Amino acid sequence: MLAHKVVGQDLRIGARFIGDRAAAVARALAEARRTIADMPANYTRFPNTEVRVFRAATSKAPRIRGDLTLDREVLTAYGSLTDPGHIWRTLQRLGPWIEPVLVHEWSRLVRAYGERMGRPVLHGEVEAALAWLDPARDTLLARSTAKRMLEQGRPVTCVWTGAQLGPGMLDIDHCLPWSVWPCGDLWNLLPASPRVNQHLKRDRLPSASALAAARESIIAWWDQAWLPDEGASAPVRTRNRSRATGRHRCFH
Template sequence: MVRLGLPQLPKNSGPDRLGFAKAGFRRLLTDGTDPAELRVGAVFEPDRATATLAAVNEAASTIATMPANFTRFPNSDQRVFEIVRQRRTKATGIELDLQRLQAWGKLVVPGHLWRALCRFGAWIEPMLVAEWNRLMRTYADRMSLPVPLGMAEAALEWREPVRSTSIARLAAERISRSDRQLECIWTGQELPLTRLDIDHCLPWAAWPCSDLWNLGPCDRKVNQRQKRDRVPSAAIFADSRDRIIGWWELAYLANDALSARFEREVAAALPVDGRGDLADIYSALDWRRLRLLQDQRVPEWTAV
């Protein structure tokens, strides 16, 4: 939005007067950094790391001194959010993993508020987007700044994750060509490449995530006619435990490059350290499965 010149404050249509838009932010803005590049798990070389570290540190400071400081409970001086800041660290190159993000500190959200945001996010998000769009247009009108129809809405549009199973498919093909037997993670039956599908364990329709931990080999008939967009039941998931863990070991952890990516993606999306025991990662995935059933009422797949 800043790059497009849309005003973020009254009498402002650029980064010069924004409190958080200091040297790091402006550098990322001018060198063409795409927001998708700042995802959790991304790795930056020294030059880009310097700008990214500065920009995140500036944003963290602004959050701590402004919204987190002034957001209070109704009729109370008690802050809604608790801020725990850490000392800024220097680095010649960085990986935006959980450990690095924790170096900037923590923003503690009350449990009841977090649960409400998760459950009602489908209604809260459109309201916030509409209100921010209205504010930008109000600022622009005061400045007699023309904003083409649809420009603000396009800038606020959520960028959907890319659905991709290619890496998991290549891993399955590699295993199939070796002396190891490729099997369907849900049925345990031998799986020839002619019947191979790559399934999202937690369905894409409910959890749009193509992280490696969420992808597994599945018989095409089981995937497309039985499981489809449903969440596996506790019984099916427990029965598939050893096959899921075995797939992770053969497909990802046996490959140095994929192993590092697998660990980063686990740490970013599941409540467990990506370098932990695979049994713990399975338990974290099972916890995420249960949350989908409870919070989103996703249909359950109960029989193979």
């Protein structure tokens, strides 16, 4: 996919690919499905049994006819992976301890492979390769999408106040602040007025009441920014919004 300039942020629900890029994404999805089904889903067994932990259900990949949209129908067509409920709950509860155990075990395994192959691996080398990279703070995609909507004559409003935004009065707010959780996922990037983003909210968490009041505006932004087909001429769906003067705001 890199050869066709498909990057991580492109792989979002509602994204549309055409031509060679569509074919590259389709091949990657098919390969990922095959790898998951043939390897971890096949070889991960309950202790001292031949019973598989995960159940992979694969199906024939959809035929690509010039374009590919990553929606529920397309992704479901590639198959599914079922995780037993008790395993899922255990992973949720013990998540903070599972990752270091996996890193340690994988490092031990790689060093053992290296010794048998006559290629010794130093202690700490595998751990360094498996270290998480600090995420980059990047709002470019959300900002460029908002500006494109404005250029097309489509309204963009502050999700917290309902105020109309323009090219010179547009900020992209991290709903969950970057200082609290460095998350640059598209769902967390919301249009906001500079006054709200830089002075009122800043690095504060939104309260439950603020999120409830902004719910329709946030969903409308997601719908309008990420779901429409950019090449389509159909009108964008809109939702009723609260008036800017009547919306309650509270940030902690």
